[in-house]
Amino acid sequence: MMQRAFFLCLLALAAAPAQAETMRCGSKLVSLGDRAFEVQQKCGEPAHRDLVGYTLGEYDRREFKMEEWAYGPNNGMLYILTFEGNRLIRIETRRSR
Structure with a gap:
């Protein structure tokens, strides 16, 4: 029973999308x-x-726009970039199906 629970935990971790701090666009690096305009200069127009x-900013006084950009699939990988107030805050990678 313990081995089965361990296996299920490993399977759940493997299925979850991975997060990265950088993404390569040709010879350029996005961090x-x-x-947002720097990412677009380096990687081009997103596929989606x-x-x-x-979202509310510090002290709930300003709203920031949240956007997701998708690039790929490149070599079977889909990259989803999340921007908050025009700043890149998250890079997710997923296997495309």
């Missing part, structure tokens, strides 16, 4: 904290762009 919503 967390980059501005989606407005996710808005």
Whole structure:
């Protein structure tokens, strides 16, 4: 029973999307904290762009736009970039199906 639970935990971890701090676009590197226009200069137009919503900034005084950009699939990998207030805050990688 213990081996089965361990195996199921490993399977769940493997199925979850991975997060990275950098992404390579040709010979250029995109990093967390980059501005949206910098990412577009380095990687080109995304395959898909989606407005996710808005989030409140520090002290709940300003709203920031949340966007997700998708690049790929490149070699079977899909890259999903999340921007908050035009700053890159998350890079997710997933295997495309």
